Structures are given as C-alpha cells and as structure tokens.
Amino acid sequence: MTFFKRFDNFWFYYKTHILVGIFIIAAAVPLVVFDKDQKPAALHISLIGNGISPKNQEELQNEATAIILGKDAKSEIRLNFWQVDGQIRSMSNIDLYQKLLAQIGAKEIDVLLLEKSDFDLMVKEDAFMELNNILGNDGIRADNEFGIDVTGNPILSNAGYHTENKIVCILKNTKHKETAVRFVDWLVKQ
Structure with a gap:
C-alpha cells in the first residue's frame, strides 16, 4: 500500500475527528492568548x-x-x-x-x-x-x-x-x- 492510499484511508475514517479537533483548538486559542491583557x-x-x-x-x-x-x-x-x-x-x-x-x-x-x-x-x-x-x-x-x-x-x-x-x-x-x-x-x- 502506498503512502497516498494509507493517508486516504486514514482520512476517510478519521476526518470528522480531525476537523472537530481543529475546531476546538481554533476556538480555544483566542481564549488563552487574548485574555492576558485583561486585569481582574x-x-x-x-x-x-x-x-x-x-x-x-x-x-x-x-x-x-x-x-x-x-x-x-x-x-x-x-x-x-x-x-x-x-x-x-x-x-x-x-x-x-x-x-x-x-x-x-x-x-x-x-x-x-x-x-x-x-x-x-x-x-x-x-x-x-x-x-x-x-x-x-x-x-x-x-x-x-x-x-x-x-x-x-x-x-x-x-x-x-x-x-x-x-x-x-x-x-x-x-x-x-x-x-x-x-x-x-x-x-x-x-
């Protein structure tokens, strides 16, 4: 099996998990990065x-x-x-x-x-x-x-x-x- 076929197979089964993970990381980054200037x-x-x-x-x-x-x-x-x-x-x-x-x-x-x-x-x-x-x-x-x-x-x-x-x-x-x-x-x- 070639690298491209293995990658395609992996993407077919795990694309939902990967996309949700990217979305969660993208949503969490601004909360962590941009809140540092705010004083309590x-x-x-x-x-x-x-x-x-x-x-x-x-x-x-x-x-x-x-x-x-x-x-x-x-x-x-x-x-x-x-x-x-x-x-x-x-x-x-x-x-x-x-x-x-x-x-x-x-x-x-x-x-x-x-x-x-x-x-x-x-x-x-x-x-x-x-x-x-x-x-x-x-x-x-x-x-x-x-x-x-x-x-x-x-x-x-x-x-x-x-x-x-x-x-x-x-x-x-x-x-x-x-x-x-x-x-x-x-x-x-x-």
Whole structure:
C-alpha cells in the first residue's frame, strides 16, 4: 500500500475527528492568548445617567485604580456608564432596569450611582448597605443612611458625568466591601 492510499484511508475514517479537533483548538486559542491583557476587577461601579467619552472613562478608571488600589495593582476598578434618559424605572428604560436587577442579583455590581428618585424606590427594596456606621460623620453630606449625594462632585463633573440629583450607594450584596467603602470615601471627600 502506498503512502497516498494509507493517508486516504486514514482520512476517510478519521476526518470528522480531525476537523472537530481543529475546531476546538481554533476556538480555544483566542481564549488563552487574548485574555492576558485583561486585569481582574477589584470593584465594579455602575453609573446610571449620561454617558461620557471612552477617553474620560478610561482616565477616571485609571485614576480611581491608582488611588484606591495603588499604582502597582494587579487588579483594576471598572466603571460602567449606563446612558439613561429620565428614570431607570420608566417604560422606555425597562430593559435596562431588568438588566440592573439581574446584575445586582448576580453580585456583578458593587457601587451604584443613580438618580435620587430611583434611589428612593430601591431603598424600599433594601438593596443598599447602611453607610453611617462605615464612613462616619466627618463632613460627608448624606441624604440618608444608605446613600450620599454627589451633586457637584468635581471628579465626576470633570469627567463629563452630570451629577445633579445623583446618589452614590454601596449594594448590600457586594463582594468587595472594603474596596467599595474606600472608593465611596475617596469620591465624596473630593
């Protein structure tokens, strides 16, 4: 039997196995190779309101990471801006509200900045951590014990985020309580 006939016989019986193996390798290579630049998240922050430019978002994210975690941190603080017109519970934003509830339930959000009216409704659902015992009363302007008003905050305003009637709060089911407290403390003391 010649080499070509042996190869043809082998290909006839094992071509499915070979093609599936090539497909699995081709699918696994990007997962291994391209994930090396991604740092793990030390904190997930969602800001509901207007969006900002990607450049400003990256600068704010890098500044928060450097101050809260240190310049040599192996993880990062991730900011996610949700562009919403009006309240998040309005009918035009119901899909975003459902996404928010799903992410809260899955513990994917640690700190949340949202409109005061939306905050008041979510406080009734017992979604937020009590901040008075955590942050203390050293000049922080707290609307109530679960959230802090960030109206006029220079860090967020300089990035292009509209801070009027916005409240920052820590979710009760956060996985990163200490980092979330440090972030909120840094944000409101500016």
